[in-house]
Amino acid sequence: MSLxxxxxxxxxxxxxxxxxxxxxxxxxxxxxxxxxxxxxGASIQSIFGGNISLYTNLCERxxxxxxxxxxxxxxxxxxxxxxxxxxxxxxxxPGITEVLCYGTAVYVEAQxx
Numbered sequence: 001m002s003l004x005x006x007x008x009x010x011x012x013x014x015x016x017x018x019x020x021x022x023x024x025x026x027x028x029x030x031x032x033x034x035x036x037x038x039x040x041g042a043s044i045q046s047i048f049g050g051n052i053s054l055y056t057n058l059c060e061r062x063x064x065x066x067x068x069x070x071x072x073x074x075x076x077x078x079x080x081x082x083x084x085x086x087x088x089x090x091x092x093x094p095g096i097t098e099v100l101c102y103g104t105a106v107y108v109e110a111q112x113x
Contacts, residue, residue, distance in 0.1 A: 005071055007081035014081060014108055023077040023105035028069025032062045033096045063087060066101035079105035
């Protein structure tokens, strides 16, 4: 289950909040491999064309895990928000992929109107 956080954004500002402190870059890294059984199932799905749900689910879980690790890293620093969130993925060996989620950990305060 995702630890979706309302104060995460791909932008570098949060409307209605002011940046009080920056903690620098935070990241979550996960390395995943495809199982033999998963590859067989995906091969069968590829025969019929369309979305290969086994791989889609694997990718989504990897992104979610990397995101949650990034949030944990930010929380350990005392941040309550992460701005400039990005994802990156690299195949480090055949069938083994690193997924990285990173951003800038910040402490924000609600702006008084």
